[in-house]
């Protein structure tokens with residue numbers, strides 16, 4: 183409920199890239215928003231600085247060892263604080279009308295669910311939590327009367343385009359992909375790509391994990407699964423289109439074969455502003471689109487051979503019964519191993535594929551009916567990925 187037009191806001195993952203874009207939008211119209219809680223993982227100084235700037239009521243740092251540091255940084259203020267997972271969940275549970283869920287990885291699941299369960303409007307950037315908890319997440323939102331607004335640029339584009347027709351008139355959705363830094367590379371070169379090369383995204387400036395996922399196109403795989411759960415679509419209704427300029431973000435095709443698309447500069451402040459203003463529109467902070475200056479928009483089909491992560495996402499979605507949870511968990515393990523330089527780039531998809539195969543062979547597929555189910559599958563899939571990791575690391579391709 184808004185008080186005199188003031189919206190209360192909590193930002194989970196306030197110190198990250200999405201958090202930063204969200205705070206930029208809040209900063210532009212301070213009279214419209216009041217910040218309830220902010221969370222971060224380890225960057226206490228950055229978190230405390232934001233908390234003071236926005237006079238937050240509560241701040242939580244996920245690392246339990248940093249409570250003393252956070253208390254010291256907030257000394258002399260009225261701001262309450264906590265540390266550890268329970269404090270992050272408390273931050274999400276506090277009364278805020280609108281919550282940005284921008285923690286990276288499956289670690290964001292419980293906090294996002296805490297916001298969902300009290301019926302908040304949740305701007306969802308954290309795609310991994312949706313991929314991990316499957317349609318269970320969406321049914322919890324329906325049960326609690328929570329509104330999920332897609333903050334991921336492609337899904338936000340689909341959400342906007344879907345308003346042009348009725349759900350039963352939809353024939354297909356298309357999400358675009360920049361193709362990442364290795365779009366034109368040969369498979370053998372992708373195999374050997376370094377961390378520095380994987381972190382050089384052509385269009386978007388984002389956190390480390392999603393940037394690596396963009397290079398492997400695992401990000402697009404996660405987004406296909408995300409689209410399926412968000413909009414209740416079958417894998418056959420979701421297409422991926424490579425579009426190197428990242429101007430067209432998502433398209434919806436209707437029964438009459440009209441295709442409605444959303445366009446904008448590759449700046450996350452555009453989809454976040456849409457979520458923040460929804461159901462109204464607020465003033466944008468990103469550059470306006472100048473198509474004459476851009477000149478050309480190009481499109482190409484995705485390559486499922488050089489980017490096996492994309493193929494595996496469709497496979498996992500068709501398999502269901504926790505397979506997308508396994509896909510996400512194995513990918514998080516693989517990305518961490520790649521960052522730690524324990525495996526080469528090409529091994530990321532191999533670890534995901536071997537973990538999925540091992541999981542199916544072990545007879546572990548089963549429907550997920552609770553958050554605890556999803557968390558248990560996530561945990562056990564990570565364990566399986568960890569046991570497969572040494573083999574994968576040793577195997578030269």
Ligand code: NAD
Nearest residue numbers: 195197198199200222223244285286289307308309388389
């Ligand atoms: P980031 O790494 O920049 O920030 C992640 C945030 O989560 C930080 O505030 C960090 O402190 C916090 N965090 C990390 N691990 C945590 C843990 N274990 N417990 C609690 N907090 C933790 O990441 P980002 O790029 O801002 O991405 C955040 C999410 O949004 C991801 O799920 C990503 O896929 C999604 N997303 C990002 C973009 C983008 O442009 N950056 C676009 C679309 C979707």
Ligand code: MG
Nearest residue numbers: 334335336405
């Ligand atoms: Mg995206």
